Ligand SMILES: Nc1ncnc2c1ncn2[C@@H]1O[C@H](COP(=O)(O)OP(=O)(O)OP(=O)(O)O)[C@@H](O)[C@H]1O
């Protein structure tokens with residue numbers, strides 16, 4: 627097991643003496659090379675889980691273990707290795723890239739931070755290689771993010787995360803802000819990279835349609851609790867939980883008649899409450 631999460635609880639402070647618990651007894655695990663989808667409506671706790679996994683926030687209860695490292699407690703060499711091997715791609719391709727840095731600087735930053743390329747020339751070479759890998763033109767290395775489309779910016783963000791050779795990529799709704807046609811391209815890219823690099827991917831999304839293609843196993847989250855977990859086919863063919871069924875009903879289908887029926891049922895499904 628590359629990453630495992632056991633019985634995680636997380637609360638946020640809502641006032642001086644009050645707090646609300648937003649994660650209840652979350653357990654999940656990911657193997658090297660696996661893609662896990664984390665699905666649920668807005669506010670179900672997806673990003674909170676992602677942030678705990680990345681050690682950006684601390685859970686009150688439970689354990690997160692990455693390749694033998696206790697993530698919450700890690701220090702020193704363990705913490706440095708964790709920071710290098712577990713990387714993240716965020717939803718907003720506009721807000722997550724510093725507009726004053728060139729694409730080359732953005733992608734190469736991790737190499738500097740982790741001292742992975744000794745010379746500027748070595749960095750440029752590695753950056754060019756990464757740009758190629760994510761479908762960007764290395765000749766654009768000295769341009770700034772503003773001159774790139776949303777999809778291209780997400781490619782920059784992916785290259786930036788992958789440049790230091792992580793083993794896990796946590797993607798928090800990385801395509802939610804993109805046009806549908808561009809979404810498919812970025813998901814295909816992630817799938818290619820997953821196979822090529824034997825990456826584990828944790829992919830957070832609102833709806834099942836987005837994860838269906840990429841993720842072999844799926845965790846369905848509702849109000850901070852896991853309501854269903856299993857492999858993709860089991861979840862789609864025989865969903866056990868009513869909430870999962872509602873999410874599946876909300877998945878767009880190409881058949882217009884079926885789609886109409888789904889639209890009608892979707893009006894009453896919890897999946898669209900935001
Ligand atoms: N910093 C915070 N302080 C207080 N409450 C928070 C904080 N961050 C999130 N919450 C609350 O925790 C719950 C879970 O939020 P979270 O962002 O994890 O959900 P999500 O599933 O990622 O939603 P979305 O799909 O909208 O991104 C929500 O009720 C949210 O309002």
Ligand SMILES: [Mg+2]
Nearest residue numbers: 672673674798
């Ligand atoms: Mg979120």
